[in-house]
Amino acid sequence: MTKERIALVGAGAAGGALALALHQAGYLLVGVASRTLESAQRCAALVGNPPATTDPAPAVVNADIIILATPDGQIEPACRAIADQGVIRPGQLFLHLSGALTADALAAARNKGAEVLSLHPIQALADPVKGAELLCGTWFCLEGTAAAISRAEQLVKALQGESLIIPAERKALYHAALCVAANYLVTIESIAVTLLEQIGIDRQAGLKAILPLIAGSVENLSHSGLPQALTGPISRGDTATIARHIDSLGNIPPAYQAIYRMLGKETVELALEKGGLDPEQAEQIRLLLTPQPPDPCLIS
Numbered sequence: 001m002t003k004e005r006i007a008l009v010g011a012g013a014a015g016g017a018l019a020l021a022l023h024q025a026g027y028l029l030v031g032v033a034s035r036t037l038e039s040a041q042r043c044a045a046l047v048g049n050p051p052a053t054t055d056p057a058p059a060v061v062n063a064d065i066i067i068l069a070t071p072d073g074q075i076e077p078a079c080r081a082i083a084d085q086g087v088i089r090p091g092q093l094f095l096h097l098s099g100a101l102t103a104d105a106l107a108a109a110r111n112k113g114a115e116v117l118s119l120h121p122i123q124a125l126a127d128p129v130k131g132a133e134l135l136c137g138t139w140f141c142l143e144g145t146a147a148a149i150s151r152a153e154q155l156v157k158a159l160q161g162e163s164l165i166i167p168a169e170r171k172a173l174y175h176a177a178l179c180v181a182a183n184y185l186v187t188i189e190s191i192a193v194t195l196l197e198q199i200g201i202d203r204q205a206g207l208k209a210i211l212p213l214i215a216g217s218v219e220n221l222s223h224s225g226l227p228q229a230l231t232g233p234i235s236r237g238d239t240a241t242i243a244r245h246i247d248s249l250g251n252i253p254p255a256y257q258a259i260y261r262m263l264g265k266e267t268v269e270l271a272l273e274k275g276g277l278d279p280e281q282a283e284q285i286r287l288l289l290t291p292q293p294p295d296p297c298l299i300s
Ligand SMILES: NC(=O)c1ccc[n+]([C@@H]2O[C@H](COP(=O)([O-])OP(=O)(O)OC[C@H]3O[C@@H](n4cnc5c(N)ncnc54)[C@H](OP(=O)(O)O)[C@@H]3O)[C@@H](O)[C@H]2O)c1
Pocket: 009, 010, 011, 012, 013, 014, 015, 033, 034, 035, 036, 037, 039, 040, 069, 070, 071, 072, 074, 078, 096, 097, 098, 099, 100, 120, 121, 122, 123, 124, 125, 126
C-alpha cells in the first residue's frame, strides 16, 4: 500500500518530532511550513529537504495528510487561514496534536470536505531528534471520524505505537487525567521537597534525595502495575506510623495537611484492593486521616 504524503504546518518540538519519526518510518514529507522560515528550514533539513515556507498553501496542496502542530491557540486560526486560501481538497486528512482540543478545532477544514482528527502523542517532546526517538512505541490518543481514525492508525502502527480511541465529549476528562498523571506528580514532589525543607534540608538536596525513590515507584508501576506497585505504611497496615505522621503535621500549611489526609484515604482504598490491609486496619487509618473537631472541654 502506498504511504500517504505528509505536510507539516508548525515546525516546533512536537511537529518536528512527529515529522522526523514519520520520515524515518518511510513516509514522504512534501512540505514544511512554519511561522518563521528558519524553523521550517531547520525541520525540512531533518526530514528529506522538502520545500520549506512560511505559507502553508504549497505544502497543503501536495499532501494527503496535513499535521497542524502549532501551539493550541493557533490551531483554529491557522486551519481557518488555510481553508480561506482555497487549497483544501475533499479526502485530505487534517490532524492536530493537542491533548486539550477536539477535532472540532479543524472545523474549517472539515467544511471543505477534509477528514479531521486530533492525534495526541502521550509523550513529552522537547526537540525533534530526541522526540522522534521517544515517539517510537509511544501511545497516541485519537479522536475524530471513523475514517480519520483508521487512516491515523496506519501512522501509529508505522511508529510501532499504540492507539487509545476516545469520543470528543470525553477529551477534556482525558486531558484532566493526563494532567493528574504528569503535572500533579511534579506538584506532589514539590510538596514533598517543601516538607523536607521544614526540617532543614534544602530544596535541591531534597529533590536529589527523593529522585531514586520516585524512579523506583515508576519502575514498580511499570513492572507490577496497579495496585501491586503500592508500597509504604498504609499498604502494610502500619497504623502506628500513620499516627506519628499525623502528629508531625501540626506546623505545616493546612492545604498540605489536607492533601496528606485526602491522598492517604485514596491510598487506603488502593491498599485494600492490593490486599495488604484488612478492613479493620483500613477503618483505623481512615479515622486517623479524618481531621478531628477540637475537644470542647479544652476550649476556654
Ligand atoms: N511538546 C510536547 O511535549 C507536546 C506533546 C503532545 C502534544 N503537543 C502539542 O503539539 C502542538 C505543538 O506544541 P509544541 O510543544 O511543539 O510547540 P512549539 O515547540 O512552540 O512549536 C509550535 C510551532 O508552531 C509554529 N507556529 C506558531 N504559530 C503558527 C502559525 N500560525 N502557523 C504556522 N506555524 C505556527 C511555531 O513556529 P516558529 O518556530 O516558526 O515560530 C513553532 O515552531 C500543541 O498542540 C501541543 O499541545 C506537544
